[in-house]
Each structure stands twice: as C-alpha cells, then as structure tokens.
Amino acid sequence: MNFFEELEWRGLIKDVTDYDGLKEKLNNERIVCYCGVDPTADSMHIGHLQQIILLRRYQLAGHMPIALCGGATGTIGDPRPTTERRLITLDEVKHNVEGIKKQLEKFLDIKGGKAFLLNNYDWLGNMTLIDFLRDYGKHFNVSNMLAKDTIAKRLSTGISYTEFTYTILQAIDFLYLYKNYNCILQIGGSDQWGNLVSGTDLIRKVLGDEAKVFGVTSPLITKSDGSKFGKSEGGNVWLDPEKTSPYEFYQFLVNIADDDIINMLKKLSFMSKEEIETLEISLKEEPHLRLAQKALAKGLTLLVHGEEGFNQAVKITETLFKGDIKDLSVDELRVGLRDAKSFEINDGDLLIDALVNTKIIASKREVRELINSRSIQVNGVKVDNFEKVLTKEEAYDHEFIIIKKGKKNYFVLNFK
C-alpha cells in the first residue's frame, strides 16, 4: 500500500483539484505541502488534530510539511456559514499565535529544515492596500467569489467586506509558499475547499499553467449520532492541558462510541491497517474490553500530553472508576482528583447549603431529590439525611471533603 492508497484507506481524501496528478506526484516525488490554522483561540482543540496529524503523515512519508499559523488571516476571520465573527483584538491574536505555535512544534519534526512553522503575518502583515488591490485583487472575479459556497450561504444574512475578502488572503498565502518554499499542495478540512481553490486559481493566473499546484481536502470527522466531534459536556476538548486536563482528554477518547471508533483510529492514529483490523475484530467479539477506544486514547494522549500526562490520566481513571476512594491514601486522592472541580466551604456548613452555594446542584429542591434517591456521597459514604453538616473532623487531612454526585461526578470541597 503506497502513501496515497493509505490516505484513501484512512478516509483522508475527499476532494482533490487534480486527483490523478496528485496521486502521481505523491507517489513519485518528495513534495512540500502546507496546512493553515487560524489562531481563533490560544489553543487548538481536538478537531484540529486530524489535519495536524495528517501533516505528520506527510512528513513520515518523506514529504516536507509546513504548518502555517494564520497570524494575519486570524485577524480577519474565515467566514462561518451562519454569522459574522467577532473581530478579536490584535493583542489577542498575538497571544493566540504564541500558544498555537508552541503546540504545533510538538507534532512536527522541525529540526534541520525537515518541516517549517510559519506565520502569514510575516508577508501579509505589512502589505499596503494598493499592493493588495493591484497585485492580487485584480485576479479575483467578484461574481465567482459570490458563487462560492461559504459566501453564498451568507448572502441572505449578510457578510462584511472584511470576511468576504478572507479567501483572497488565504490564496496569497499559497502563492507565497509556492514561490518561496516550492510548496505545491495545500491540505485542509472539507470546509476549506473554497479557500484551497482560491489559492490554486490565483497561482495559475499569476504564474500560468506550468505552475502545477494541488489542493486536497479530507472529510471532517463525523459522529454516527450526528453531533459534532470534539465537543464534550464541558465544551471544546482542548489540547492545552490547562484548559482540558490529560485525564479529561483521555476520558473523552475512551468514551467514543463503538460505531465511530474505527473511523477515528484510521484518521487519528498511526496504527497500521493490520493493527486496526485486529482492533475491529476485538470490537465485534469482545466489545466490553474496548481495546479500540483505549488504543486511540493512549496514542493521542501520549502524542499531545506526553508520557507523564498519559500516566496521570490512566492513574486517575483507575482511581475513580475501579477503586473505592476509601481504600486510597490522601496523597493518591489528591492526585486523582486534581482535575475535579473544587470549591471553598466553611467548617460547619450544612451539606445542602454547600452544594447549592457552590452550584454543584442548582437548588435545594434538587439536593433533597438526589439525597432521597441516595445519589450523593460524602467521602465515599452515601448521605441519607438532609441535616448533614460538613466538619473538618471528617475531612481528609482536616482540609478537604470529596463529594460524589451520581455515578461519576466528583467534586472537592476545601475548608477555608
């Protein structure tokens, strides 16, 4: 199985500007390719992983990837299908670029010019309006731009001139990278198709047909239940351990539905066809072991959070799901619950008041309901009366109390 066939098998090819041409190139030459990430936040989230990992695949296959951070395009905003974006401040963008660059470095081997990490602010940041209009704007026909899906969807609700222009900036990126890095391929999610085509069109118009460049999209990861991949109850699943702890990250992956896991292993892991097929058999014959989920969770947690993060995630998982917290030492509990939401309370507070004040539970009515159904635990013991008082006496190290709500929601209450 050659590289291109592997990409197809993994389901990473949706649309290609020139299918046969690209296949030919990838199998016979070492090429330079790029993928852009706009700094809309100071961390990437799990949804970005597919493209970043894809860049890494290209690198492992002998090609040279460029990860492009959109320090300039990020100040404008890629038009969303629904509504106009809020402009983020230049300082915010700067801050976000730093965060994202740091993350990108982890996925690509950039030593010795084997990959590049670039910022389009370096060439777009100081362009004058006149240059923009004369050198690039002239190549874009507004009628064609209006027909593009991303723009067309917005025509009824309205779109600003700013966002309308976004695709031109991204096209300039491709041209710049082609000229300066001999980059001939842009990859992206299927939502980026319009922008990729803008780039290849611009290059053809400026440099003529002999400049042979390609764009290829991969399908966005979809879940069998139709919901969006990458969101958990708490919101986005971020790569930044400060925003989403390694434990939460690991948990998100371990909980992926059976119907989706094989597809995700193909797209998000570096496991071979044989390895994945073995897991597929396991999934059918011994689904309760969830070897497939655990394999993906391990692979990605190691990749994103390193060995330490992975070990921490597994340790916490075992503590909270398998063990009885009463059997654990105070120190083990501290580690295991580092990621649980914690709140401050006073010595002698009523349990009911503490739960409502900390917003762990919305109202006293609901607390009564939960206590009645015996689903509140304090330090591993089920609560059965409404007058329960929390004291330092019963706290671990006289410092904190562990609340368990339902089956797997843990909270830590610290005494002031």
Add this chain to the structure above:
RNA sequence: GGAGAAGUAGCGAAGUGGCUAAACGCGGCUGACUGUAACUCAGCUCUCUACGAGUUCGGUGGUUCGAAUCCGCCCUUCUCCA
C-alpha cells in the same frame, strides 16, 4: 410606510376566565441494567423555612371575587405588499 400572524417553563408545542405550576414531545438529572457505553425501564425536571407557601405564561396598565386566557397601550419576531 401599509396589511396580517405570533410571542407560554432549556427547546418545540398544547391550553382561550376558576378543575392550570400549566398537557404532550425533545433535551437535562438520578436510579436499575451495562462496557465509565448504547438500548430499555422507573422517578424527577420554577423556587422555598415543603403533606404547606411563594413567584411564573413578551412588557405594562386595566376589567373581574378570580386571568396564561378578556380589554388598552408598548416592545419584539415572522409573512405579505410598497
């Protein structure tokens, strides 16, 4: 600017004077089952000092013993026309 329709709990949607804290569906929470799942089943889902009480049906002012339900004004949304 003109004509019409609509605004009910997180969402959708009943209700057109007292029996309505407001049917039903979705969503959410808890329990049983289980694989930390899916499915299924059961309970709960405005608040509280809780077998009772308080505050709700776009806003506001009325009518009435009594209003989400009737009337006036205002606000918002949608459709059609200019």
